[in-house]
Amino acid sequence: MLTRREFSSYLVTGATALVTSGEVWPASKPEALQDQSKSLDCDLLIKGGTVIDSDQKLHGLLDVAVNNGRILAVSPNIPEGRARMVVSAKDKIVTPGFIDIHVHCFDGVGTGANADHYCLGRGVTTVVDAGSTGYPMINAFIKYVVNTSITRIVALVDISALGIVVHTKDTMRNLDWVNPELTEKAAEENKPTVVGIKVRLQKDIQGTNDLECLRRALQAADAARLPLTVHIDDSYSPLPDILKFLRKGDVFTHYLNGHPNGVLDANGKLLPAVLEARERGVIFDPAQGSSHFSFDVAEKCLAQDFLPDTISTDRLERPVYDLPTQVSKFVALGIDLDKAIEMVTVKPAQVYNYGLPLGTLRSGTEADIGIFEIRDGNFEFMDSARQKRTGHKMLVNKAVVRRGRYFVNEN
Numbered sequence: 090m091l092t093r094r095e096f097s098s099y100l101v102t103g104a105t106a107l108v109t110s111g112e113v114w115p116a117s118k119p120e121a122l123q124d125q126s127k128s129l130d131c132d133l134l135i136k137g138g139t140v141i142d143s144d145q146k147l148h149g150l151l152d153v154a155v156n157n158g159r160i161l162a163v164s165p166n167i168p169e170g171r172a173r174m175v176v177s178a179k180d181k182i183v184t185p186g187f188i189d190i191h192v193h194c195f196d197g198v199g200t201g202a203n204a205d206h207y208c209l210g211r212g213v214t215t216v217v218d219a220g221s222t223g224y225p226m227i228n229a230f231i232k233y234v235v236n237t238s239i240t241r242i243v244a245l246v247d248i249s250a251l252g253i254v255v256h257t258k259d260t261m262r263n264l265d266w267v268n269p270e271l272t273e274k275a276a277e278e279n280k281p282t283v284v285g286i287k288v289r290l291q292k293d294i295q296g297t298n299d300l301e302c303l304r305r306a307l308q309a310a311d312a313a314r315l316p317l318t319v320h321i322d323d324s325y326s327p328l329p330d331i332l333k334f335l336r337k338g339d340v341f342t343h344y345l346n347g348h349p350n351g352v353l354d355a356n357g358k359l360l361p362a363v364l365e366a367r368e369r370g371v372i373f374d375p376a377q378g379s380s381h382f383s384f385d386v387a388e389k390c391l392a393q394d395f396l397p398d399t400i401s402t403d404r405l406e407r408p409v410y411d412l413p414t415q416v417s418k419f420v421a422l423g424i425d426l427d428k429a430i431e432m433v434t435v436k437p438a439q440v441y442n443y444g445l446p447l448g449t450l451r452s453g454t455e456a457d458i459g460i461f462e463i464r465d466g467n468f469e470f471m472d473s474a475r476q477k478r479t480g481h482k483m484l485v486n487k488a489v490v491r492r493g494r495y496f497v498n499e500n
């Protein structure tokens with residue numbers, strides 16, 4: 090056991106060395122670290138794992154100390170004596186809690202899954218409910234789901250008043266149900282839980298009215314000063330006619346779908362409008378869901394060096410399962426593991442304004458942490474057309490920390 094003075098000097102020494110190497114602690118916060126170091130105890134110490142935190146450019150054997158729900162320190166060989174609870178992460182990876190920017194978690198309504206079971210229980214500490222409800226139901230969603238879940242949940246308001254709580258098709262056939270003023274009002278009144286607006290553009294959702302639905306969704310997003318997430322799959326209008334309206338920070342979700350009006354031309358080349366949209370800062374998110382992901386399209390995009398910005402799930406059912414499985418799927422397609430983890434931590438943290446820093450293990454931030462095992466073997470992954478690919482690594486969550494609380498996951 091270290092004395093208070095020894096412990097203090099340990100941390101300060103550690104901090105100085107690490108700041109010099111530019112690896113662990115931000116140089117701008119030395120006083121905060123010294124203040125925290127005066128406290129001898131920490132609530133939780135995660136020992137001996139491989140920490141992967143691309144926000145701080147960390148990849149190595151490091152310990153993580155948590156106190157009062159926040160990250161106290163990330164450093165090599167933090168002494169056990171100071172911790173109330175010590176957990177071994179030997180042979181495991183330790184990451185910031187994953188962030189899934191496309192789920193539906195209005196549990197018990199429509200296709201909604203239980204966030205604590207399917208997300209937190211798989212190492213996902215923050216989710217964005219991608220427009221399960223429109224303006225009439227968003228209050229109920231916040232009251233009964235957001236406020237009662239351990240998983241951090243924020244929401245997009247769907248421009249269709251029906252959202253997807255009644256059914257998923259035909260929800261914008263009648264434009265009376267597509268009201269930008271009431272959508273904006275609901276978004277404004279429910280900030281900061283509401284972080285964006287959502288619109289789904291697909292022939293069997295609004296027929297020939299997709300550009301009008303998009304216009305109304307952009308009007309609501311503009312007025313509420315929020316990003317717009319646009320589901321585009323088998324749209325009536327050609328993709329370039331839609332994409333040209335998307336602004337920097339708007340999200341194109343389901344972009345790896347294998348249906349008409351996709352991102353590729355007849356020769357499998359990315360459309361110029363797609364490259365222009367990326368250049369402009371549109372976010373490309375592959376949310377597989379029930380029918381929106383094609384290995385063929387994904388492989389052609391990757392071959393042209395067009396990687397997703399983020400990885401998400403959409404509907405948490407077979408063959409999507411959960412976010413770690415989707416990460417493993419992209420690793421099977423050739424994306425480096427660290428890069429894939431960045432796509433579920435640092436990158437999605439930048440897409441919306443969550444009101445606090447996420448996707449990082451920086452000292453002082455809320456302690457949302459995932460502990461994962463990487464299993465080696467032959468694992469079969471499936472796309473929406475039931476095409477298969479075999480990968481050799483599977484990420485499996487073993488434990489998760491949410492705002493300092495430690496949960497074991499029996500996977």
Ligand SMILES: [Zn+2]
Nearest residue numbers: 219378403404
């Ligand atoms: Zn969805």
